[in-house]
Amino acid sequence: MSSTTIPGALRAAAARYGDAPAYVEDDRTVSFAALHVLVQRVAGHYASLGAEPGFRAVVWAPNSIEWVVAALAVTYAGGTLVPANSRYTAHEVADLVERTDAAIVVVADGFLGRTQIADLHATTSLEGVRVLDIARLLDEASALDDAALAAVVARAEAVSPDDVADILFTSGTTGRPKGAMSAHRQTVGVAQVWGDLGGVGPDDRYLVVNPFFHSFGYKVGIVTGLLTGATLYPLATFDLERTLDLIERERITVLPGAPTIYQSLLAAPGREGRDLSSLRLAVTGAAVVPVVLIERMREAAPSGLGIEQVVTAFGMTEAVVVTMCREGDPADLVATTCGRAVPGMETRIADDGELLVRGPWVMLGYLDDPEATAAAIDAEGWLHTGDVGVLDEAGNLRITDRLKDMYISGGFNVYPAEVEQTLARLDGVADVAVVGIPDERLGEVGAAFVVRSADPAGAALAADAVVAFARERLANFKAPREVVFVEALPRNLSGKVLKTELRKTPR
Known part of the structure; x- marks a missing residue:
């Protein structure tokens, strides 16, 4: 079984780290060896439901040990994982199921008080699709007899490093989500690079606030944990008090996340009385990072968080990790740049200022969309990121603007075209434009x-009707927080909306 496949990485972790804790969630602890057994059981369960090698499975749930088992079992059984945003509506998930021709959908029914399974059935035809409740998954996956275990192991051994391991959906300027496909060698390789640069190892206790459906939580969370032996602590939703409790009680050492996570920790009532001294590594970069935030993250308690290694990085679904700062970089460099290219990756700036990246971690392409793939990756293998940037003499990247209109809300990418297409369906809307x-x-x-x-x-x-319409059909972070009624949208001679002008419009 190749070590550059996810099943191979899991088996190697079980052999190397054995009874050491792989996951801790509430009062549950699962060792690396036990995780391997659970994954084999669920992989056997998928096979018993008729999932053939090459099948695709959507996992629609928040961070949990069950998410990890459900996802790893997909690739162990020879399938391709399709993570779905836990805040998505049934409409959005149904689109993923249809486009990927998924055979299985694993759902956290009741998350955030919703009725996901019923909503999914009401939204689309699921003929031939198995819908599984993640809360009952391990109970339904019985222990394997010798023959079933041998069959599951044979499937895992047949997985090739070049097989598609996962399809992570992102959005483009057209507003229609695109599925970025990565091979096993890419998902495993980039997770190893990130772990190496962060110095992550078996003694680390890694609090995973980043959602597993995102590459930041899945690839440099779950997969990095397998490769390094770090113990992961998954959080379903970010809760400030619980986060502080976990850091203090469990002596958390690694805490990556969006800048808002650290700003919340610094502003937490009573933080000065907390012992957060175990934190040693923070990796951020989902938005512009103020220099003062980096300084306060590094500054010793009680005024700061006392995190020794604070670095920023640049990545995207299509390449996961492209650049990263290094330990010892000064605060102003960490705050104002995204660091230098990680091992194996190249960066350059095109004549029009666009950042281009090339290397082994660039996706295979977009699912069933050769035109979009060709537009994104040129004949020389350069991925056109859509971001405008500059590189200093040392190769440190600074993002200065976006060619696209995407903005980042709470660490999540939001593509205005998708929101605009949704709002255009609302009765009473003649025209609409969305900006960050x-x-x-x-x-x-x-x-x-x-x-x-x-x-x-x-x-x-009315404005509240516009917001309600969006929240019913889109994840909460995509729904606009403000609505401004205007007589007309400003456009140039070619008809393109002048969003720079809209940002200047009084609200």
């Missing part, structure tokens, strides 16, 4: 500029 605007807590939030239609529906349209 500054927000002290989340970095950026959406503002929707709406032109009402000249009919009764338009006359009656």
Whole structure:
């Protein structure tokens, strides 16, 4: 079994780390050896449901030990993992199921008080698709007899480093999500690089606030944990008090996350009385990072968090980790750049200022979309990121603008075209444009500029109805927080909306 496949990495971790804790969640601890057994059981369960090698499975759930087992079992059984955002609506997940032709959907029914399974069945036809409740998954996956175990192991051994391990969906300027495909060698390789640069090892206790459905939680969380022997502590949702308790009680050493995580910790009531001295590594970069934040993260308690190694990085779904600062870099460099290219990756700036990246961690391509793949990756293998940046003499990257209109809210990418397409379906909306605007807590939030239609529906349209319509059909972080009604959208001669002008519009 190749060590550059996810099943191979799991088996090697079980052999190397054995009874050491792989995951701790509440009062549960699962060792690396026990994790391997659980994954084999669930992989056998998938096979018993008719999933053939090469099948695709969507996992729609928050961070948990069950998520890890469900996901790793997909690749162990020879399948391809399709993570779905835990905040997605059934409409959004149904689209992923249909586009990937998924055979299995694993769902956390009842998460955030919702009825995911019922909503999914009501939204789309699931003929031929097995929908499994993640809470009952381990109970339904019985122990394997010798023949079933041998069959599962044979599937895992047949997985090739070049097989597609996962399809992570992102969005583009058209607003339609695109599935970035990565091979096993890429998912394992980039996780190893990240772990090496962070010096992650078996003595680390890694609090995973980043969602598992995102490459930051899945690839440099779950997979890095397998490769390094670190113990992972998954959090379903970010809860400030619980996070502080876990850091203090469990002596957490590694805590990556968006800048908002650290800002929340610094502003937490009573933080000065907490012992957070175990923290040694923080990796951020999902948004612009103020220099003062880096300084306070490094500064000793009680005024700061006392984290010895604070670094920023640049990555994207299509390449996961492209650049990263290194231990010892000064605070202003960490705050104002995304560091230098990681081992194996190259960066350069095109004539128009766009950042181009090339290397082994660049995706295979977009699922069933050769045109979009060709537009993203040129004939020389350079991935066109859509970001405008500059490189200093040492190769440190600074992102200065975006060619696309994407903005980042609380660490999550939001693509205005997707939100605009959704709002355009609302009765009373004649025209709409969405932009990101500054927000002290989340970095950026959406503002929707709406032109009402000249009919009764338009006359009656209110801002709260626009927001409610978006929240019903899109994940919460995508829904605009502000709605501004305007007579017309500013456009150039070619008809493109001038979003720079909209950002200047009084609200």
